[in-house]
Amino acid sequence: MVSAKHRNLILFLLFLGWAIGNFDRYFINYAVLSITEDLQLSPTSTGLILSSFFAGYALMQIPGGWLADKFGSRRVLMVSVLMWSIFTAMTGAVWSLASMVAIRFLFGIGEGGFQPSSSKLISQTFPMDKRAWAMSIMLSSGGIVSLIVPLLSAYMLTTIGWRVSFFILGGIGIVITILYWAFIKLPAHVKEEELKQQGEKKQGIFGQLLKTPLMLNLFIAYYSIYAINWGLATWLPTYLVNVRGLDLISLGWAQTIPGLAMIVSMYLSGYVIDRLPLGKEKIVGAVACVVVSILLYLMFNAPNVTIFVTYQTIVILFISFVMLLLPAVILKRLPSTVTGTSMGIANTGGQLAGFITPLAIGYIVQTFNGSYNAAFWMLIVFGIICTVSLLTLNFKKGELLQAKA
Structure with missing residues (x-):
């Protein structure tokens, strides 16, 4: 097994990589206010x-x-970070809507290999009873980033501007790529085990996974919870400025509270999930999704910004729990030989939601002359869908794959 010191170093580097990737994804939600104007x-x-x-x-x-x-x-981690760093820097050089869309699309291609490969690395280097904790540490960087991005974005956009900001973020990503090359080294016995497992892997495992009821439910759950997450993350800054009347600085301070909630939730969730009896995670996750739906309704009916942000903070607590619970199911239920592919299939649902939901909300807001009510109702429905998909999780096929691996 990999030593604890080496595991912690790998986890720290994954934390850094996920942090810079999340910074760009959150920063664009604030930068788009200036980009839209320009x-x-x-x-x-x-x-x-x-x-x-x-x-x-x-x-x-x-x-x-x-x-x-x-x-x-x-290998996939290094290529992923390098590609997204290049296209992050290129975002600062766009000259039209078409060039921005093309570069952001290629940025997504570059970053797409990070979560499956990082999840595989965690399954290779951490024992089963610490995998949810390790995943929570890595994903908690998103919470830390969401905490600092609002204020830092306001400062960067009002001083150096959005173009220079993207150049700087791209440079930081290249530095992280070099750190991965220098310090992420798998011990010889882990490499040998990986090669052996690849040689023993059954043909058609991708097809088997696609037919697995567990994977279908996880795909739907990923789509639903990420539709809520990215629907809020991408459009709340614009909503709070245009509908609730906040300026950039006030917006920055208001959004630090939900960011702090995400950090707390990630750390607590990893601890809790590692201690849940197998099979109980779907019930706890379903309850969390019900709470999210109720709070979303209360959010868009909040009489003032303070109450709105209070509900948003609680929503983030429960969304973060579900977002950690879903990959933990894969890490605990399926063997490391198929972790990358399994995570890729499930996370495709989440990222399709990230593509469709912001576009759908933009269309809805334009159709309803600036009203966000229909958009909030759409997110509430996704909470209900996530509840059903979790309650109907079928673990039997996952156990069969575990036995075959």
Whole structure:
């Protein structure tokens, strides 16, 4: 087994990589206010920009997972971070809507291999009873980023501007690529085990996974919870400015509270999930989704910004729990030989939601003359769908794959 010191180093590097990737994804939601003004875009065009990343990201999930299983997690990680760094920097050089959409799409292609390969690396280096905890540490960087992005974005956009900001983010990503090359080293016995498992892997495992009831439910659950997550993340800044009347600085301070909630939820969720009896996770997850739906209704009916942000904070707590529970099911139920492919299939659902939802909200807002009510109702329905998909999870096929591996 990999030493604890080496595991922690790998986890720290994954944390850094996920942090810079999330920073760009959250930063664009604030930068788009300036981008829309500079390029003179409509709400539908803005939604297209916010969605284009997720189109590439979703398309790369399954190939990225397959590549991680085929060629190893380390190689895919390095290529992924390098590609997204290049296209992040290129975002600062766009000159039109078409160029922005194309570059954000290619950025998504680049980043698409990160989560499947990082999940595989965690399954290779951490024992089963610590995998949810390890995943929570990596994913918690998203919470930390969401905490600092609102204020930092306001500062960056009002001082150096959105173009220079993207150049800087791309440079940081290249530095992280170099760190991966230098310090992510799998011990010889882990490499040998990986090669052996690849040689023993049954033909048609991809087809088997697609037919697995567990994977179908996870795909739907991923789609639903990420539709809520990215629907809120991509459009709340615009909503709070245009509907609730906040300026950029006030918006930044208001959104630090939900960001802090995400960090707390990720750390607590990893601890709780590792201690849930097998089979109980679907019930706890379903309850969390019901709570999310109720709170979303209360959010858009909140009489003022303070109450709105209070409900949003609680929503983030439960969304974060479900977003960690879903990959934990894969890490605990399926063997490491198919972790990359399995995570790619399930996460395709989440990233398709990231592509479709911002675009759909942009269209809805434009259709209803600036009203977000219908958009909130759409997110509430997704909470109900997630509840049903979790309650009907079927673990039997997952156990069969585990036995065959």
